[in-house]
Amino acid sequence: MKFLQARQMNSSKKILSYSVIRIPLFISHFLDKMRHTIYASRFTILLLLPIILSACQFQRVTPPVPEYYYLNPDKDLSSVGRAALVELNNDSGYPQIPTDVTEALFQSLQKRQLFSLAVVRQNDPAWRSLQLESHSQTQSMKVPPTYSLEQLVSMRKTLKCDAVLIGTITQFKPYPHMAIGLRLKLVDLRDGGLLWALEQVWDSSDKATEYRIKSYFQYQMRSGYAPLREQLVAxxxxxxxxxxxxxxAATL
Incomplete structure (x- = not known):
């Protein structure tokens, strides 16, 4: 009997000793695995960091919008079936600029697909028949002309449209850095109400403009040629x- 009790005590001691030895080993093994997991996670993060940063950079890119514009909250642009974009007045001193800016506006506004759009040149017989030149000359060329309700009615009948986009190129400087200023407004010919207006100066040397150019190509182009095109814009x-x-166009 005593022999059996002694054997049981020895067995218990062995089990206890084994447990005491195994616990530190288990803890050491657990800590090693934790370190390995942490190192692996750090390595994974380092590998993914460029992708994460590029994704964050892409998420920050938003369609750029000029600061100074007005969009009538009480008017619905979708109700405008057809609009006329009248060739812009020119106060820049560069004769070719109105043609280039008007064409670029036409292309960008068409992509928005807000309404049907047609360009009306200053020398268009239909526009000249309205005899609005003398009226425009009495006002500052830097401000889009304001017409009477009767004149707006005549525009609607002659140009066969519901709205007219008129404006002025207030400045243009090709050097020492590119700069252009615009004043524009979209008038509802049905009631003479103002649908939209914008006044802005873009300067390629301005840091905010530089950032928006980058955003423009990242958002719009999404191609490997964007950096080259960015430099070309300037x-x-x-x-x-x-x-x-x-x-x-992004403001409409």
């Missing part, structure tokens, strides 16, 4: 005008 009048037209 030196090419036509590319800069396209960028400006894109931002104008």
């Amino acid at each position: 030196v090419s009048p036509l590319e800069f005008i396209k960028f400006v037209a894109y931002e104008v």
Whole structure:
């Protein structure tokens, strides 16, 4: 009997000793696994960091919008069936600029698909028949002309449209850095109400404009040629005008 009790005590001691030895080993093994997991996680994060940063950069890119514009909250642009974009007045001193800016605006606004759009040139017989030149000359060329309700009614009948987009190029500087200023407004010919208006100066040397150019190409182009095109915008009048037209259209 005593022999059996002694054996049981020895067995208990062995089990206890084994447990005492195994517990530190288990803890050491657990800590090693934790360290391995942490190192693996850190390595994974380092590998994924460029992707994460690029994703964050992409998420920050939003369609750029000029600061100074007005969109009538009480008017529905979808109710405008057809609009006329009248070739812009020119106060820049560069004769070709109105044609280029008007064409770029037409292309950008068409992509928005808000309403049917047609360009009306200043020398168009239909526009000239309205005899609005003398009225425009009495006002500052830097401000889009304001017409009477009778004149707006005549525009609607002659141009066969519900709204007219008129405006002025207030400035254009191709050097030492690209700059262009616009004043525009969209008038409802059905009641003479103002649908939308914008006044803005774009300067390629401005840091905010530089950032928006980058955003423009990341958001719009999404191609490997974007950096090259970004540099081209700062030196090419036509590319800069396209960028400006894109931002104008984004406000509608």
